Amino acid sequence: MNKIVIDDMFLTTDMPTTAGSKMLEGYTSLFEAEVLTRLKAADYVIAGKTKVGEFGADLLGETCYFGAEYEGETLQYPAAAAVKSGDAKAAVVMDVNGAPRRGAAQNGLVSLKPTYGRVSRYGTIPVACSGETVGVIANNAADCRDVFTAMAGYDSKDGTSLPESMTEQGKAAVTKKNKVVVLSSMLKGTDEAVQGRIAAVTDQFTKNGIEVVVADADVVAYAGAAWNILMSAELCNNVSRYDGVKYGYRTKNYTNIDELYTNSRTEAFGEFLKSAILFGSETLSTENYKKVYDKALRVRRVIRDNMAALLADCDALLMPAASALAYSRTLVEGDKYLPYKENFFTAPASITGLPAVIAGGVQLVGNAFSEDLLLDLAELV
């Protein structure tokens, strides 16, 4: 039975979609996410929704209004937990800010974040539209591949969806080189467990005749900083629509429209989201646009060019998905900037739109349209 769970970021007409926020508590959409329509048509059964952090922007769901999930004292990503426990064959997830990749890595699961534009975002709660993608978490590469195949493809309802002709052309350009590059600059700040996983996967590849070389690419290390700016700005804009006027939470405490806006948002949004809104708003101000936001856009292009150059003669860039394979309650509750910091590892794929696969606790970032090749590599791990 093809039982799957979905992040509470996908709009459904038969159950509410909250995006982990009090703002959307009880909100039921008038239409369904395109991926769900496609998955149902391919005989997948949606067993239920998994909790996400507020608007999917945090570390592993710890900012969910309906409660974070801890396994003992270790923070757990609900979608990954559902797959790990066997409740579902796979989880369809929204990779806004890397949470699904971190969740898969810490649980030893396989996860795919496809090339930007290969899976429709129609009917997903919009947060960081320029980089977020629909992804999959499963027990193995084969299940990931099945789910991805069922939901990928052009959708005219999404202006950023890639036409089939472009996808075919892109896939044809992917050639196998039997070479993986470890980016040493991305190992910064990782713990022993993570470094151990990198070493283990390197061994695994070498044994299978894949050449593993180490390279330095400092510029990729700026992806996190640039992505935090872009992501926060887009988030700020995207959650502006929740103003208490049309749907969602409305304060009881108002006498005019300004109070309605301010109090609804103040009462319904959580602290992490508010900090992201303020940060994002600031980066877009007339004063800061050129020196902050526009610079981040230019950095994005430089990173994209650099990563394309690095990927020109290898199959994937091998890097950690996180600094650690477990986050304790004390750490999570003690450092409100942790999600921004951990973006260091997930942002390179988010900001470039390149596909990434998690396997064996590490991350492989590949060329555009190389999902199949990345999943082949994951099978060796």
Next chain:
Amino acid sequence: MKYETVIGLEVHVELATESKIFCSCSAHSFGADPNSHVCPACCGMPGMLPVVNRRVVDFGMKAGMMLNCDINRVTTFDKKSYYYPDLPGAYQTTQWFAPVAVNGRVDIETSAGKKSVRIKQIHMEEDAGKLVHDISEGTTHVDFNRTSVPLIEIVSQPDLSSAEEVEAYLVRLRTLLRYAKVAECEMAHGTMRCDVNLSVRPEGSDVLGVRTEMKNMNSIEAIKRAIEYETARHINAIENGTEVLVQETRRWDDAKGKSYAMRSKETAGDYRYFPDPNVMPVVIDDVWYETIKNSVPEFPEVKREKYIALGLTEYDAERISESIMLCECFEEASEACGNPKEVVNWITSDVMRILNAKQMTYEMLNLDNKAFGKLISLTLDGKISRANSKKILSAMFDDRAIEPEAYAEANNMLIGEQNDDLILGIVKKVVESDPKSVNDFKNGKEKALMALFGKCMKELKGNCDPQQLKVILLECING
């Protein structure tokens, strides 16, 4: 001291596309029930993604070409953020960084002479909804019908210096955009709106004065009144120190004939523009560009000169070239019947009379122009009487599918040779049935002939060449 007024205009024009800019909802909801032309996309519900309506880009490009602009071959959309209940997503998708058209020019002529008004840019954007205040309940309701209806904003350089020039500029814009068939431009319908940026300075000075922006003028006349008022207010402030001029947005109250400063809250704020990541840059390739370029009509002056060369009077040429619909009617009908002078007579008499009777504007003219030309030919050839041709034309206004000859035949309006015996038969019958009139005529009463003629025509239902009928009638009476 003498002063000069420096005016720049921001004109919003609703594009006449079938559907809205980013969804497939109908863009035409004038007079419709509130929220009857909406979907989750134009209501800003989460999860809907914008898909650019290519017709909007077609129209934006064409408008740019009409105003002599350069077209940005890669044009992008940006988000402009602000909170207002009529803006469901709390952002407006507009063009901030790479508008569709830039660096244009509009030529005008006034009593002060000819002038070129530079166009800074034309950008495409979505309209906002409307707030409806229920005073009895003390509540406010939102109508999203207009949300996401496509607009272009035409931003001029501050090249205008009087109300008369502003009027000439707006009329010219309206004519050109209607010529291109991209917009209705009806201020009374809100499909053309104009904000006036105005400052005053001593004549000859090259330093600009304090600029104010005025909104809420609903007609060209109101705009002229607002400019006169605001100019006087500025001069008064400068000369007499009646008030300190500040850069601000003001609301024109046409009933009171005054402008009022809007609350700073309504105008202040940082719009935090940034590129909309959900709308891919629109790349206008050569094929697309040329297709639109080829669809740009001749300008009114060119048409007028051409018509004069065809033998039309200056007056008629001017009247026809006023509207692209009249031009097309004239050109296509002339081609079909080969007699431009006759066509212009029909247009300026019959067509305009029917339009007037139906309370239609020139832009609403929906005739099959070739069929209209055919109708003129049939009439000139004596196959349809002039009286019947008017009836047929009127019917053609209501039904484009009418083919004049077939329609005339089906309704016994066709004058044919086979009818000669019929005419004679009817004339004989009438003459026999009214010996009194025959005798009266024979005794010199000319009117009696007209009575007989009228009876015959009635029996023939008008399907007869009057000259022919008269000849037959006289032959019959005179035996």
